[in-house]
Amino acid sequence: MKLYHVRLLIPKIRLAMSRSLTTGTFQNTQPLNYRGGKRVQPIDSVGQEQAYEPSTGRVIATFDCSGEKEVNEAIQSAKTAFKEWSQKSGMERGRILLEAARIIRERAEDLATIETINNGKSISEAKIDIEISWMTLEYYAGLAGSMAGQHVQLPGGSFAYTRREPLGVCAGIGAWNYPFQIACWKAGPALACGNAMVYKPSPFTAITVVLLAEIFAEAGVPTGLFNVVQGGAATGEFLCKNPGVAKVSFTGSVPTGSKIMEMAAKGIKPVTLELGGKSPLIIFPDSDLENAVNGAMMANFLTQGQVCCNGTRVFVHRDILDKFTDSVVSKVKKIKIGDPLLDDTRMGPLINQLHRERVLGFLKTAREQGAKVLTGGEPYTPEDPKLKGGFYISPCVLANVRDDMTCVKEEIFGPVMSILPFDTEEEVLERANNSSYGLAGGVFTNDIQRAHRVVAALQAGMCFINNYNVSPVELPFGGYKKSGFGRENGQVAIEYYSQLKTVCVEMGKVETVF
Numbered sequence: 211m212k213l214y215h216v217r218l219l220i221p222k223i224r225l226a227m228s229r230s231l232t233t234g235t236f237q238n239t240q241p242l243n244y245r246g247g248k249r250v251q252p253i254d255s256v257g258q259e260q261a262y263e264p265s266t267g268r269v270i271a272t273f274d275c276s277g278e279k280e281v282n283e284a285i286q287s288a289k290t291a292f293k294e295w296s297q298k299s300g301m302e303r304g305r306i307l308l309e310a311a312r313i314i315r316e317r318a319e320d321l322a323t324i325e326t327i328n329n330g331k332s333i334s335e336a337k338i339d340i341e342i343s344w345m346t347l348e349y350y351a352g353l354a355g356s357m358a359g360q361h362v363q364l365p366g367g368s369f370a371y372t373r374r375e376p377l378g379v380c381a382g383i384g385a386w387n388y389p390f391q392i393a394c395w396k397a398g399p400a401l402a403c404g405n406a407m408v409y410k411p412s413p414f415t416a417i418t419v420v421l422l423a424e425i426f427a428e429a430g431v432p433t434g435l436f437n438v439v440q441g442g443a444a445t446g447e448f449l450c451k452n453p454g455v456a457k458v459s460f461t462g463s464v465p466t467g468s469k470i471m472e473m474a475a476k477g478i479k480p481v482t483l484e485l486g487g488k489s490p491l492i493i494f495p496d497s498d499l500e501n502a503v504n505g506a507m508m509a510n511f512l513t514q515g516q517v518c519c520n521g522t523r524v525f526v527h528r529d530i531l532d533k534f535t536d537s538v539v540s541k542v543k544k545i546k547i548g549d550p551l552l553d554d555t556r557m558g559p560l561i562n563q564l565h566r567e568r569v570l571g572f573l574k575t576a577r578e579q580g581a582k583v584l585t586g587g588e589p590y591t592p593e594d595p596k597l598k599g600g601f602y603i604s605p606c607v608l609a610n611v612r613d614d615m616t617c618v619k620e621e622i623f624g625p626v627m628s629i630l631p632f633d634t635e636e637e638v639l640e641r642a643n644n645s646s647y648g649l650a651g652g653v654f655t656n657d658i659q660r661a662h663r664v665v666a667a668l669q670a671g672m673c674f675i676n677n678y679n680v681s682p683v684e685l686p687f688g689g690y691k692k693s694g695f696g697r698e699n700g701q702v703a704i705e706y707y708s709q710l711k712t713v714c715v716e717m718g719k720v721e722t723v724f
Protein backbone atom coordinates (compact mmCIF):
# COMPACT_ATOMS: atom_id res chain seq x y z
CA MET A 211 0.00 0.00 0.00
CA LYS A 212 2.78 2.36 0.99
CA LEU A 213 4.75 1.54 -2.15
CA TYR A 214 1.69 2.19 -4.26
CA HIS A 215 1.46 5.70 -2.82
CA VAL A 216 5.12 6.40 -3.42
CA ARG A 217 4.71 5.28 -7.05
CA LEU A 218 1.86 7.66 -7.60
CA LEU A 219 3.54 10.56 -5.89
CA ILE A 220 6.99 10.50 -7.45
CA PRO A 221 5.90 11.17 -11.03
CA LYS A 222 3.66 14.00 -9.86
CA ILE A 223 6.51 15.72 -8.08
CA ARG A 224 8.76 15.24 -11.11
CA LEU A 225 6.17 16.56 -13.51
CA ALA A 226 5.69 19.62 -11.39
CA MET A 227 9.47 20.11 -11.50
CA SER A 228 9.65 19.86 -15.27
CA ARG A 229 6.86 22.38 -15.81
CA SER A 230 8.79 24.92 -13.78
CA LEU A 231 11.90 24.33 -15.88
CA THR A 232 12.38 27.09 -18.40
CA THR A 233 15.26 27.68 -20.76
CA GLY A 234 18.30 28.93 -18.85
CA THR A 235 17.45 27.34 -15.49
CA PHE A 236 18.47 23.66 -15.55
CA GLN A 237 21.70 22.61 -13.86
CA ASN A 238 22.70 19.00 -13.40
CA THR A 239 23.80 18.21 -9.85
CA GLN A 240 23.75 14.42 -9.83
CA PRO A 241 26.31 11.81 -10.93
CA LEU A 242 25.71 10.78 -14.55
CA ASN A 243 27.12 7.26 -14.46
CA TYR A 244 24.75 4.45 -13.58
CA ARG A 245 26.06 1.14 -12.30
CA GLY A 246 24.87 -1.57 -9.95
CA GLY A 247 21.40 -0.02 -9.77
CA LYS A 248 22.38 3.52 -8.80
CA ARG A 249 23.94 6.74 -9.95
CA VAL A 250 27.67 6.73 -9.20
CA GLN A 251 30.78 8.78 -9.79
CA PRO A 252 33.24 6.84 -11.97
CA ILE A 253 36.04 5.13 -10.03
CA ASP A 254 38.63 6.32 -12.56
CA SER A 255 38.60 8.85 -15.33
CA VAL A 256 40.16 9.85 -18.65
CA GLY A 257 39.55 13.59 -18.59
CA GLN A 258 36.42 15.68 -18.26
CA GLU A 259 33.58 16.65 -20.58
CA GLN A 260 30.91 19.32 -20.46
CA ALA A 261 27.33 19.10 -21.64
CA TYR A 262 25.62 22.28 -22.85
CA GLU A 263 22.20 23.75 -23.14
CA PRO A 264 22.55 24.60 -26.86
CA SER A 265 19.73 27.18 -26.78
CA THR A 266 21.68 29.44 -24.41
CA GLY A 267 25.24 28.14 -24.71
CA ARG A 268 25.34 27.48 -20.94
CA VAL A 269 27.27 24.55 -19.46
CA ILE A 270 24.72 22.41 -17.64
CA ALA A 271 26.95 19.53 -16.57
CA THR A 272 30.65 18.89 -16.07
CA PHE A 273 31.57 15.26 -15.61
CA ASP A 274 34.47 12.81 -15.54
CA CYS A 275 34.85 10.50 -18.52
CA SER A 276 34.84 6.89 -17.39
CA GLY A 277 38.24 5.20 -17.34
CA GLU A 278 39.06 1.58 -18.07
CA LYS A 279 38.33 0.45 -14.49
CA GLU A 280 34.92 2.10 -14.41
CA VAL A 281 33.98 0.63 -17.79
CA ASN A 282 35.06 -2.77 -16.55
CA GLU A 283 33.02 -2.38 -13.34
CA ALA A 284 29.94 -1.50 -15.39
CA ILE A 285 30.48 -4.59 -17.55
CA GLN A 286 30.87 -6.77 -14.42
CA SER A 287 27.66 -5.31 -13.03
CA ALA A 288 25.88 -6.16 -16.30
CA LYS A 289 27.33 -9.68 -16.26
CA THR A 290 25.90 -10.38 -12.81
CA ALA A 291 22.45 -9.14 -13.84
CA PHE A 292 22.62 -11.09 -17.11
CA LYS A 293 22.71 -14.37 -15.16
CA GLU A 294 19.31 -13.65 -13.67
CA TRP A 295 17.71 -11.84 -16.60
CA SER A 296 18.65 -14.40 -19.24
CA GLN A 297 16.94 -17.14 -17.20
CA LYS A 298 13.59 -15.38 -17.23
CA SER A 299 10.94 -16.31 -19.76
CA GLY A 300 10.20 -13.90 -22.57
CA MET A 301 6.83 -13.15 -20.97
CA GLU A 302 8.50 -12.21 -17.69
CA ARG A 303 10.94 -9.90 -19.44
CA GLY A 304 8.15 -8.43 -21.53
CA ARG A 305 6.13 -7.57 -18.45
CA ILE A 306 9.02 -5.54 -17.00
CA LEU A 307 9.64 -3.77 -20.30
CA LEU A 308 5.95 -2.88 -20.46
CA GLU A 309 6.21 -1.35 -17.03
CA ALA A 310 9.24 0.69 -18.17
CA ALA A 311 7.21 1.86 -21.19
CA ARG A 312 4.37 2.87 -18.89
CA ILE A 313 6.69 4.94 -16.67
CA ILE A 314 8.18 6.69 -19.71
CA ARG A 315 4.67 7.50 -20.95
CA GLU A 316 3.74 8.86 -17.55
CA ARG A 317 6.88 11.06 -17.45
CA ALA A 318 6.85 11.96 -21.13
CA GLU A 319 6.65 15.69 -20.53
CA ASP A 320 9.44 15.62 -18.00
CA LEU A 321 11.73 13.57 -20.23
CA ALA A 322 10.95 15.64 -23.34
CA THR A 323 11.78 18.82 -21.41
CA ILE A 324 15.22 17.59 -20.34
CA GLU A 325 15.88 16.21 -23.83
CA THR A 326 15.10 19.62 -25.31
CA ILE A 327 17.31 21.39 -22.78
CA ASN A 328 20.30 19.15 -23.51
CA ASN A 329 19.82 18.65 -27.27
CA GLY A 330 18.20 21.89 -28.45
CA LYS A 331 15.44 20.32 -30.55
CA SER A 332 11.96 21.84 -30.20
CA ILE A 333 9.79 20.51 -27.40
CA SER A 334 7.16 19.47 -29.95
CA GLU A 335 9.70 17.15 -31.58
CA ALA A 336 11.13 15.92 -28.28
CA LYS A 337 7.64 14.82 -27.25
CA ILE A 338 7.40 12.72 -30.42
CA ASP A 339 10.83 11.19 -29.70
CA ILE A 340 9.70 10.17 -26.23
CA GLU A 341 6.53 8.68 -27.67
CA ILE A 342 8.57 6.63 -30.15
CA SER A 343 10.77 5.56 -27.22
CA TRP A 344 8.02 4.05 -25.09
CA MET A 345 6.45 2.50 -28.18
CA THR A 346 9.77 0.81 -28.86
CA LEU A 347 9.79 -0.78 -25.41
CA GLU A 348 6.14 -1.82 -25.80
CA TYR A 349 6.84 -3.39 -29.17
CA TYR A 350 9.79 -5.46 -27.96
CA ALA A 351 7.94 -6.35 -24.77
CA GLY A 352 5.35 -7.90 -27.07
CA LEU A 353 7.94 -9.75 -29.13
CA ALA A 354 9.81 -11.08 -26.08
CA GLY A 355 7.10 -13.62 -25.32
CA SER A 356 6.93 -14.92 -28.85
CA MET A 357 10.63 -15.65 -29.30
CA ALA A 358 10.88 -19.35 -29.97
CA GLY A 359 12.94 -21.99 -31.76
CA GLN A 360 12.11 -24.61 -34.35
CA HIS A 361 11.57 -28.33 -34.09
CA VAL A 362 13.01 -30.45 -36.90
CA GLN A 363 12.16 -34.14 -37.35
CA LEU A 364 15.11 -36.41 -38.30
CA PRO A 365 15.18 -40.08 -39.43
CA GLY A 366 14.42 -42.84 -36.92
CA GLY A 367 12.57 -40.65 -34.43
CA SER A 368 15.59 -38.48 -33.82
CA PHE A 369 15.01 -34.76 -33.92
CA ALA A 370 16.59 -31.39 -33.40
CA TYR A 371 15.45 -28.11 -32.03
CA THR A 372 16.81 -24.60 -32.06
CA ARG A 373 17.02 -22.17 -29.17
CA ARG A 374 17.26 -18.42 -29.66
CA GLU A 375 19.66 -17.32 -26.92
CA PRO A 376 20.92 -13.91 -25.82
CA LEU A 377 24.48 -12.81 -26.59
CA GLY A 378 25.49 -11.56 -23.13
CA VAL A 379 26.55 -8.01 -22.29
CA CYS A 380 25.90 -5.71 -25.25
CA ALA A 381 27.52 -2.30 -25.60
CA GLY A 382 25.41 0.56 -26.94
CA ILE A 383 27.14 3.70 -28.21
CA GLY A 384 24.89 6.56 -29.22
CA ALA A 385 24.89 9.82 -31.17
CA TRP A 386 23.61 13.14 -29.80
CA ASN A 387 20.72 13.84 -32.17
CA TYR A 388 18.14 11.46 -30.64
CA PRO A 389 19.72 10.66 -27.24
CA PHE A 390 16.80 8.98 -25.46
CA GLN A 391 15.29 7.39 -28.56
CA ILE A 392 18.56 5.86 -29.79
CA ALA A 393 19.07 4.34 -26.32
CA CYS A 394 15.57 2.80 -26.47
CA TRP A 395 16.12 1.55 -30.03
CA LYS A 396 19.11 -0.37 -28.67
CA ALA A 397 17.97 -1.32 -25.18
CA GLY A 398 14.47 -2.43 -26.28
CA PRO A 399 15.48 -5.40 -28.45
CA ALA A 400 18.65 -6.10 -26.41
CA LEU A 401 16.80 -6.53 -23.11
CA ALA A 402 13.82 -8.29 -24.73
CA CYS A 403 16.24 -10.96 -25.98
CA GLY A 404 17.68 -11.46 -22.48
CA ASN A 405 20.89 -9.44 -22.80
CA ALA A 406 22.35 -6.91 -20.38
CA MET A 407 23.66 -3.55 -21.62
CA VAL A 408 26.32 -0.97 -20.93
CA TYR A 409 25.41 2.23 -22.72
CA LYS A 410 27.57 5.23 -23.55
CA PRO A 411 25.73 8.30 -24.82
CA SER A 412 27.46 11.08 -26.70
CA PRO A 413 29.18 13.38 -24.19
CA PHE A 414 27.17 16.27 -25.71
CA THR A 415 23.94 14.67 -24.50
CA ALA A 416 24.85 12.91 -21.28
CA ILE A 417 21.71 13.59 -19.26
CA THR A 418 18.58 11.70 -20.34
CA VAL A 419 20.00 8.18 -20.74
CA VAL A 420 20.61 8.06 -16.98
CA LEU A 421 16.89 8.74 -16.51
CA LEU A 422 16.21 5.70 -18.70
CA ALA A 423 18.51 3.61 -16.48
CA GLU A 424 16.52 4.74 -13.42
CA ILE A 425 13.26 3.88 -15.16
CA PHE A 426 14.44 0.35 -15.99
CA ALA A 427 15.44 -0.14 -12.35
CA GLU A 428 12.09 1.17 -11.14
CA ALA A 429 10.28 -1.14 -13.58
CA GLY A 430 12.01 -4.10 -11.95
CA VAL A 431 14.98 -5.23 -14.04
CA PRO A 432 17.68 -7.05 -12.02
CA THR A 433 20.19 -4.68 -10.42
CA GLY A 434 22.93 -3.82 -12.90
CA LEU A 435 21.10 -4.88 -16.08
CA PHE A 436 21.34 -1.49 -17.79
CA ASN A 437 24.38 0.64 -16.96
CA VAL A 438 25.59 3.99 -18.22
CA VAL A 439 29.18 5.10 -18.67
CA GLN A 440 30.03 8.63 -19.78
CA GLY A 441 32.75 10.02 -22.01
CA GLY A 442 33.97 10.27 -25.58
CA ALA A 443 36.24 8.22 -27.84
CA ALA A 444 38.54 6.85 -25.10
CA THR A 445 35.67 5.57 -22.97
CA GLY A 446 34.00 4.11 -26.07
CA GLU A 447 37.18 2.27 -26.96
CA PHE A 448 37.47 0.70 -23.48
CA LEU A 449 33.96 -0.58 -24.02
CA CYS A 450 34.56 -2.00 -27.51
CA LYS A 451 37.84 -3.67 -26.56
CA ASN A 452 36.65 -5.28 -23.34
CA PRO A 453 36.41 -9.08 -23.73
CA GLY A 454 33.32 -9.03 -21.50
CA VAL A 455 31.33 -7.26 -24.23
CA ALA A 456 29.62 -9.67 -26.65
CA LYS A 457 28.27 -7.18 -29.20
CA VAL A 458 28.52 -3.50 -30.08
CA SER A 459 25.60 -1.51 -31.42
CA PHE A 460 26.72 1.87 -32.67
CA THR A 461 25.01 4.97 -34.01
CA GLY A 462 27.25 7.73 -35.28
CA SER A 463 29.55 8.81 -38.07
CA VAL A 464 31.21 6.66 -40.74
CA PRO A 465 34.81 7.22 -39.55
CA THR A 466 33.93 6.18 -35.98
CA GLY A 467 31.87 3.26 -37.31
CA SER A 468 34.89 2.02 -39.17
CA LYS A 469 37.03 2.21 -35.98
CA ILE A 470 34.35 0.36 -34.01
CA MET A 471 34.31 -2.41 -36.59
CA GLU A 472 38.07 -2.73 -36.42
CA MET A 473 38.03 -3.04 -32.63
CA ALA A 474 35.15 -5.50 -32.74
CA ALA A 475 36.94 -7.54 -35.41
CA LYS A 476 39.83 -8.18 -33.00
CA GLY A 477 37.41 -9.78 -30.55
CA ILE A 478 35.23 -11.42 -33.30
CA LYS A 479 32.24 -9.47 -31.98
CA PRO A 480 29.17 -8.77 -34.07
CA VAL A 481 28.36 -5.11 -34.67
CA THR A 482 25.33 -3.13 -35.74
CA LEU A 483 26.35 0.12 -37.42
CA GLU A 484 23.84 2.93 -37.97
CA LEU A 485 25.92 5.55 -39.75
CA GLY A 486 25.47 8.71 -41.74
CA GLY A 487 23.76 9.41 -45.04
CA LYS A 488 23.21 11.79 -47.94
CA SER A 489 19.86 10.52 -49.05
CA PRO A 490 17.98 11.38 -52.24
CA LEU A 491 14.37 12.54 -52.38
CA ILE A 492 12.92 12.42 -55.90
CA ILE A 493 9.90 14.53 -56.84
CA PHE A 494 8.16 13.64 -60.11
CA PRO A 495 5.93 16.15 -61.91
CA ASP A 496 2.79 14.04 -61.38
CA SER A 497 3.08 14.16 -57.58
CA ASP A 498 0.72 16.06 -55.31
CA LEU A 499 2.79 19.22 -54.99
CA GLU A 500 1.64 20.17 -51.50
CA ASN A 501 2.47 16.70 -50.22
CA ALA A 502 5.83 16.76 -51.96
CA VAL A 503 6.72 20.12 -50.41
CA ASN A 504 5.65 18.95 -46.95
CA GLY A 505 7.63 15.74 -47.49
CA ALA A 506 10.74 17.74 -48.40
CA MET A 507 10.33 19.83 -45.24
CA MET A 508 10.09 16.67 -43.12
CA ALA A 509 13.09 15.26 -44.98
CA ASN A 510 15.33 18.21 -44.17
CA PHE A 511 14.48 20.24 -41.11
CA LEU A 512 13.63 17.94 -38.19
CA THR A 513 16.05 18.40 -35.27
CA GLN A 514 17.66 21.34 -37.10
CA GLY A 515 18.58 19.00 -39.95
CA GLN A 516 20.75 16.87 -37.69
CA VAL A 517 19.18 13.60 -38.81
CA CYS A 518 21.10 10.74 -40.40
CA CYS A 519 18.36 9.66 -42.82
CA ASN A 520 17.50 13.14 -44.10
CA GLY A 521 16.72 13.49 -47.80
CA THR A 522 19.06 16.41 -48.38
CA ARG A 523 19.51 15.87 -52.12
CA VAL A 524 16.10 16.92 -53.38
CA PHE A 525 15.81 16.01 -57.07
CA VAL A 526 12.92 17.92 -58.61
CA HIS A 527 11.63 17.37 -62.16
CA ARG A 528 12.38 20.41 -64.27
CA ASP A 529 8.68 20.89 -65.18
CA ILE A 530 7.78 21.72 -61.58
CA LEU A 531 11.09 23.13 -60.42
CA ASP A 532 9.99 26.76 -60.03
CA LYS A 533 6.66 26.02 -58.40
CA PHE A 534 8.23 23.52 -55.99
CA THR A 535 11.14 25.81 -55.14
CA ASP A 536 8.93 28.85 -54.47
CA SER A 537 6.66 26.84 -52.22
CA VAL A 538 9.53 25.28 -50.23
CA VAL A 539 11.31 28.61 -49.80
CA SER A 540 8.17 30.32 -48.54
CA LYS A 541 7.61 27.50 -46.00
CA VAL A 542 11.23 27.55 -44.84
CA LYS A 543 11.07 31.31 -44.27
CA LYS A 544 8.12 30.75 -41.94
CA ILE A 545 9.88 28.23 -39.66
CA LYS A 546 9.81 29.74 -36.19
CA ILE A 547 13.32 29.69 -34.70
CA GLY A 548 13.89 30.37 -31.02
CA ASP A 549 13.47 29.05 -27.49
CA PRO A 550 12.98 25.31 -28.03
CA LEU A 551 10.93 24.93 -24.84
CA LEU A 552 8.16 27.14 -26.22
CA ASP A 553 5.31 25.19 -27.81
CA ASP A 554 5.19 27.21 -31.02
CA THR A 555 8.95 27.06 -31.75
CA ARG A 556 9.72 24.75 -34.66
CA MET A 557 13.50 25.07 -34.80
CA GLY A 558 16.03 25.33 -32.00
CA PRO A 559 19.83 25.63 -32.05
CA LEU A 560 22.43 23.24 -33.44
CA ILE A 561 24.15 20.97 -30.94
CA ASN A 562 27.22 23.13 -30.25
CA GLN A 563 29.39 25.99 -31.49
CA LEU A 564 31.90 23.72 -33.26
CA HIS A 565 29.15 22.00 -35.17
CA ARG A 566 27.60 25.34 -36.12
CA GLU A 567 30.95 26.45 -37.52
CA ARG A 568 31.19 23.19 -39.44
CA VAL A 569 27.75 23.69 -41.01
CA LEU A 570 28.51 27.35 -41.83
CA GLY A 571 31.82 26.17 -43.34
CA PHE A 572 29.91 23.86 -45.69
CA LEU A 573 27.73 26.81 -46.71
CA LYS A 574 30.76 29.00 -47.39
CA THR A 575 32.22 26.30 -49.65
CA ALA A 576 28.85 25.89 -51.37
CA ARG A 577 28.76 29.62 -52.20
CA GLU A 578 32.36 29.52 -53.43
CA GLN A 579 31.50 26.58 -55.68
CA GLY A 580 28.60 28.53 -57.22
CA ALA A 581 25.55 27.53 -55.18
CA LYS A 582 22.82 30.13 -54.79
CA VAL A 583 21.38 30.60 -51.30
CA LEU A 584 17.63 31.07 -51.71
CA THR A 585 17.05 31.60 -48.01
CA GLY A 586 18.81 31.24 -44.64
CA GLY A 587 22.21 29.77 -43.96
CA GLU A 588 23.28 32.54 -41.58
CA PRO A 589 24.02 32.53 -37.85
CA TYR A 590 20.81 33.59 -36.14
CA THR A 591 20.39 35.47 -32.87
CA PRO A 592 16.92 35.36 -31.32
CA GLU A 593 15.60 38.53 -29.70
CA ASP A 594 15.22 37.01 -26.22
CA PRO A 595 18.44 38.10 -24.41
CA LYS A 596 18.85 34.75 -22.64
CA LEU A 597 19.22 33.03 -26.03
CA LYS A 598 22.10 35.26 -27.22
CA GLY A 599 24.74 32.61 -26.58
CA GLY A 600 22.82 29.83 -28.41
CA PHE A 601 24.01 28.02 -31.54
CA TYR A 602 21.24 28.96 -33.98
CA ILE A 603 21.37 29.19 -37.75
CA SER A 604 18.56 30.00 -40.14
CA PRO A 605 17.31 27.04 -42.22
CA CYS A 606 18.70 27.12 -45.71
CA VAL A 607 17.71 26.17 -49.27
CA LEU A 608 20.39 25.95 -51.94
CA ALA A 609 19.79 26.15 -55.68
CA ASN A 610 22.12 26.20 -58.67
CA VAL A 611 23.94 23.17 -57.25
CA ARG A 612 25.64 20.33 -59.12
CA ASP A 613 26.13 16.71 -58.14
CA ASP A 614 29.89 17.18 -57.80
CA MET A 615 29.69 20.01 -55.25
CA THR A 616 30.75 19.35 -51.66
CA CYS A 617 27.33 20.36 -50.31
CA VAL A 618 25.71 17.66 -52.46
CA LYS A 619 28.28 14.94 -51.81
CA GLU A 620 28.96 15.27 -48.09
CA GLU A 621 26.71 14.94 -45.09
CA ILE A 622 26.25 18.45 -43.64
CA PHE A 623 24.11 17.38 -40.65
CA GLY A 624 22.40 20.76 -40.46
CA PRO A 625 19.30 22.52 -41.85
CA VAL A 626 20.45 22.70 -45.47
CA MET A 627 18.43 21.44 -48.44
CA SER A 628 19.92 21.24 -51.92
CA ILE A 629 17.50 21.36 -54.87
CA LEU A 630 18.69 19.58 -58.01
CA PRO A 631 16.67 19.58 -61.25
CA PHE A 632 16.32 16.40 -63.35
CA ASP A 633 14.71 15.39 -66.64
CA THR A 634 14.27 11.62 -66.80
CA GLU A 635 13.70 8.71 -64.42
CA GLU A 636 16.76 6.86 -65.69
CA GLU A 637 18.97 9.91 -65.20
CA VAL A 638 17.71 10.68 -61.70
CA LEU A 639 18.17 7.10 -60.51
CA GLU A 640 21.74 7.06 -61.70
CA ARG A 641 22.42 10.35 -59.91
CA ALA A 642 20.51 9.35 -56.75
CA ASN A 643 22.58 6.18 -56.39
CA ASN A 644 25.85 7.94 -57.09
CA SER A 645 26.81 8.16 -53.40
CA SER A 646 28.91 6.09 -51.05
CA TYR A 647 26.03 6.32 -48.56
CA GLY A 648 22.78 4.36 -48.76
CA LEU A 649 20.70 5.01 -45.67
CA ALA A 650 17.38 6.25 -47.03
CA GLY A 651 15.57 7.52 -50.09
CA GLY A 652 12.18 8.82 -51.07
CA VAL A 653 9.97 9.31 -54.08
CA PHE A 654 6.87 11.45 -54.63
CA THR A 655 4.69 10.43 -57.58
CA ASN A 656 1.10 9.44 -58.22
CA ASP A 657 2.16 6.80 -60.74
CA ILE A 658 1.97 3.60 -58.69
CA GLN A 659 4.21 1.56 -60.97
CA ARG A 660 6.84 4.25 -61.17
CA ALA A 661 6.84 4.56 -57.37
CA HIS A 662 7.65 0.88 -56.84
CA ARG A 663 10.08 0.72 -59.77
CA VAL A 664 12.02 3.69 -58.39
CA VAL A 665 12.29 2.43 -54.79
CA ALA A 666 13.32 -1.01 -56.08
CA ALA A 667 16.19 0.67 -57.92
CA LEU A 668 17.29 2.91 -55.02
CA GLN A 669 20.38 1.67 -53.19
CA ALA A 670 19.10 2.47 -49.69
CA GLY A 671 17.92 0.55 -46.66
CA MET A 672 14.91 2.72 -45.81
CA CYS A 673 12.70 3.98 -48.63
CA PHE A 674 9.59 6.14 -48.53
CA ILE A 675 6.84 6.53 -51.12
CA ASN A 676 4.87 9.79 -50.86
CA ASN A 677 6.18 10.60 -47.37
CA TYR A 678 9.51 10.97 -45.59
CA ASN A 679 11.09 10.43 -42.15
CA VAL A 680 8.22 8.64 -40.48
CA SER A 681 9.65 5.92 -38.27
CA PRO A 682 7.17 3.49 -36.75
CA VAL A 683 9.03 1.00 -34.53
CA GLU A 684 7.53 -1.93 -36.46
CA LEU A 685 9.69 -1.06 -39.50
CA PRO A 686 13.30 -2.22 -39.81
CA PHE A 687 15.70 0.73 -40.11
CA GLY A 688 19.29 0.71 -41.33
CA GLY A 689 21.64 1.34 -44.20
CA TYR A 690 23.19 0.03 -47.39
CA LYS A 691 26.76 0.77 -48.43
CA LYS A 692 28.74 3.07 -46.08
CA SER A 693 25.60 3.89 -44.08
CA GLY A 694 26.18 0.69 -42.15
CA PHE A 695 24.62 -2.70 -41.65
CA GLY A 696 22.42 -4.57 -39.26
CA ARG A 697 18.92 -3.28 -38.62
CA GLU A 698 17.23 -1.55 -35.71
CA ASN A 699 13.47 -1.74 -35.10
CA GLY A 700 11.08 -4.30 -36.52
CA GLN A 701 11.06 -8.02 -35.79
CA VAL A 702 14.38 -8.47 -37.53
CA ALA A 703 16.28 -6.59 -34.75
CA ILE A 704 15.78 -9.70 -32.59
CA GLU A 705 18.23 -11.51 -34.86
CA TYR A 706 20.89 -8.90 -34.18
CA TYR A 707 20.63 -9.31 -30.39
CA SER A 708 20.44 -13.10 -30.18
CA GLN A 709 22.24 -16.20 -31.38
CA LEU A 710 20.85 -19.49 -32.55
CA LYS A 711 21.75 -22.76 -30.88
CA THR A 712 20.92 -26.03 -32.62
CA VAL A 713 20.40 -29.09 -30.42
CA CYS A 714 20.57 -32.43 -32.24
CA VAL A 715 18.90 -35.30 -30.30
CA GLU A 716 19.65 -38.96 -31.09
CA MET A 717 16.85 -41.38 -30.22
CA GLY A 718 18.49 -44.53 -31.55
CA LYS A 719 21.87 -46.15 -31.46
CA VAL A 720 25.05 -44.30 -32.46
CA GLU A 721 26.10 -45.53 -35.90
CA THR A 722 29.86 -45.34 -36.09
CA VAL A 723 32.07 -45.52 -39.14
CA PHE A 724 34.92 -46.88 -37.07
Ligand SMILES: NC(=O)C1=CN([C@@H]2O[C@H](COP(=O)(O)OP(=O)(O)OC[C@H]3O[C@@H](n4cnc5c(N)ncnc54)[C@H](O)[C@@H]3O)[C@@H](O)[C@H]2O)C=CC1
Pocket residue numbers: 383384385386387388410411412413441442443444445446447450461462463464466467469470483484485486487517518519621623649
Ligand atom coordinates in the same frame (compact mmCIF):
# COMPACT_ATOMS: atom_id res chain seq x y z
N1 LIG B 1 22.23 5.92 -39.02
C1 LIG B 1 21.80 6.43 -37.89
O1 LIG B 1 20.89 5.87 -37.28
C2 LIG B 1 22.38 7.68 -37.34
C3 LIG B 1 23.61 8.14 -37.72
N2 LIG B 1 24.13 9.30 -37.19
C4 LIG B 1 25.41 9.80 -37.69
O2 LIG B 1 26.21 10.23 -36.59
C5 LIG B 1 26.97 11.39 -36.90
C6 LIG B 1 26.77 12.46 -35.87
O3 LIG B 1 26.90 11.94 -34.59
P1 LIG B 1 28.24 12.11 -33.73
O4 LIG B 1 27.86 11.86 -32.33
O5 LIG B 1 28.91 13.38 -34.08
O6 LIG B 1 29.11 10.91 -34.31
P2 LIG B 1 30.47 10.32 -33.75
O7 LIG B 1 30.82 9.17 -34.63
O8 LIG B 1 31.48 11.36 -33.55
O9 LIG B 1 30.10 9.80 -32.29
C7 LIG B 1 29.13 8.83 -32.06
C8 LIG B 1 29.40 8.15 -30.74
O10 LIG B 1 30.61 7.43 -30.80
C9 LIG B 1 31.47 7.79 -29.73
N3 LIG B 1 32.84 7.62 -30.20
C10 LIG B 1 33.61 8.54 -30.86
N4 LIG B 1 34.81 8.00 -31.17
C11 LIG B 1 34.80 6.73 -30.69
C12 LIG B 1 35.75 5.65 -30.69
N5 LIG B 1 36.96 5.79 -31.25
N6 LIG B 1 35.41 4.48 -30.12
C13 LIG B 1 34.19 4.32 -29.56
N7 LIG B 1 33.26 5.30 -29.51
C14 LIG B 1 33.55 6.49 -30.08
C15 LIG B 1 31.06 9.20 -29.41
O11 LIG B 1 31.46 9.58 -28.12
C16 LIG B 1 29.55 9.11 -29.56
O12 LIG B 1 28.97 8.52 -28.42
C17 LIG B 1 26.48 11.80 -38.25
O13 LIG B 1 27.41 11.41 -39.22
C18 LIG B 1 25.20 11.04 -38.46
O14 LIG B 1 24.86 10.76 -39.76
C19 LIG B 1 23.48 9.98 -36.24
C20 LIG B 1 22.25 9.55 -35.82
C21 LIG B 1 21.60 8.40 -36.37
Ligand SMILES: C[N+](C)(C)CCCC(=O)O
Pocket residue numbers: 387388392512516517518519679680681
Ligand atom coordinates in the same frame (compact mmCIF):
# COMPACT_ATOMS: atom_id res chain seq x y z
C1 LIG C 1 13.22 9.57 -36.14
N1 LIG C 1 13.85 9.89 -37.39
C2 LIG C 1 13.39 9.02 -38.45
C3 LIG C 1 13.52 11.24 -37.76
C4 LIG C 1 15.32 9.82 -37.30
C5 LIG C 1 15.86 8.50 -36.81
C6 LIG C 1 17.30 8.27 -37.14
C7 LIG C 1 18.27 9.07 -36.35
O1 LIG C 1 18.53 8.69 -35.19
O2 LIG C 1 18.81 10.05 -36.89
